[in-house]
Amino acid sequence: MAPKLTMVEAINLALRQEMERDDRVVLLGEDIGINEGVFRVTAGLHTAFGAERVIDTPLAESGIVGTAIGMALAGLRPVIEIQFAGFVFLGFGQLEGHAARYRSRTLGQWTVPLVLRMPYGAGIRAHEHHSESREATLAGVPGLKVVIPSGPRSARALLAAAIRDPDPVIFMEPAQLYRAFREEVPEEPEVGVLGRAHVERTGSDVTLVSWGAMMLPSRRAADLLAREDGVQVELIDVQSIAPLDTATIVESVARTGRCVIVQESPRSFSLASEIVARINDQVLLQLEAPVQRVSGYDVVTPFFQRERLYMPNEARIIAAVGQALAD
């Protein structure tokens, strides 16, 4: 039987295996070496691979992203750790202005195959600028890919794929799921496919679309709906925020005629909004009811005393499914 790992351990396994496979892979970030990262994601790697490959950088996000771009241009495969998602914007200029554009700026002659991984999202009682979920802001940058796993096994496989991908990939790790549960993760390397959504559970009554930490209340809601109301939910884990696998989502919605999207991030200008637009573009006439969005609010991510109030939960999801079924 494969060992049961937490998401932190699974990500660590992916890093270790990719570093063993390819000596161009180097890690850089704040406190990732001797301290092994504030969430211990890089545990043991500094010891195994040395300070030259597990680089403890000075405290400077733009410098980290900017130097990683140079490493990638010169043929390395840098994997950045940004300590918390709220700090990524200090490196955003480099991401948006350079990592995302080198390929198109030079018509493919220069490319920047780097991975930027970071914990994101609320639910871990952290302080300000530690709990943001801004995937849409990053996914809105042409040239960046954005990936969000929802469990240990997919995290390992998708991170391996991200490291091997030819483009800059933002790999957002739901901090709430880091140690939330264990899953069997096979020892031999598994490599996922970016740009693909995963139909986690099939059903004919309503399509429930989510990703990251929000897969947890979505799964629980789907269970409850089946048990108590006999509602058969088709549950889709988006996994790849950009590029977005529209086909899998619209195919499902065309069958069920109803859709609820669950996201932690603020509602406006969000991935949920984009998914609604694509559903309207492609399968509007098959819809039996307006698509529902369950989301965070358009407010600054609150300090931790209020984070539970901010985040979607089963009750809100079930109410939205009720709305979708009522019409």
Added chain:
Amino acid sequence: MPLKEVAKFSVSQLQVLDEHGQLDEKLDPRLSAADAVRLYEAMSLGREVDQRLVRLQRQGRMGTCPPCTGHEAAVCAPALAMTDRDWFVGYYRELGARLMRGDSLEQSLHFWHGHEEGNVQQQPGRTLPVTAIVGAQVPHAVGIAYAMKYRREQDSAVVSFFGDGATSQGDVHEAMNFAAVWQVPVVFICVNNQWAISHPREQQTRSETIAQKAIAYGFEGLQVDGNDPLGMYLATDRALQRAREGGGPTLIEALTYRLLMHTTADDPRRYRSDAEVERWWKRDPLPRMRRYLEGRALWGEAQQEALQERMRQQIDAAVNAAEQAGGWRPDVLFDHVYGTPDPEIEAQRRSFLGSLPRAGAVDGHGA
């Protein structure tokens, strides 16, 4: 309260060839005749192309471009000191040096004309394309230098150019700090032309020199007369040597002056005096280099006339070729967003192509 001195610093300026063409024999880098002539010809070509670009822009045949007049020694001499194995990480005001590095003039014209095609080098080497975000390229240079060190490449180093305005950017600070901590083979060349558009150097930083900033990071900083090609060559050559030998970074402040406008869209008379500009024309690096060549009996009127004619032909040919180029696919912009196919982008490409009035190509010129 007794104070104890804990550290003491000084900053020097290097000049080998002064504005009167006087050579400091002790410091003479003794360029070979071929190299000395190559440097002068490259500086001259940079100047000549500059003049033509400004004229073409005025005629509506070229996009906005940033003239390099006055910077020829500061950028071409370092390019001469570099080998093909060294990386050139520049900004946007080093055209003459980029041509020395193998960029073709025609390609450069495409770039300033607004075509991505102008960024594609015919021989992919170690010259990064032009960047517009001020200072952003400097951390890239440091990352590349890290990769050199990681691969134990002892025959190569990275040279990064940026302006005095760029030194105010956090990225330049972060890059220098990283480079020092990592001890990577990089040479920072700050082309201090004393103006960032209309903002004078004295209001950019209260440091007396740019060179002294290196001291704070823990590596050597040196000011060089940036209009002195031999001084710039010597300083870069030494810094590259040190970098390749594992001695870490160096900051070279090339003290020079931007003789023309910031870009063709700028009117410098709004913010600086004619007298100041006049003073700097007297230190023009070109006649200085020519006098040096003449002193070594490597140059004369006949060579100058022949060079002038060669450059005219070369530039005419490149401008003609660039203006005749065309037929570029408009949907090339959908080709390189990702290295992997994306159905959404392909759908948008079809819709874009369908929306064009005719199966049109991108116009070859016309800004």
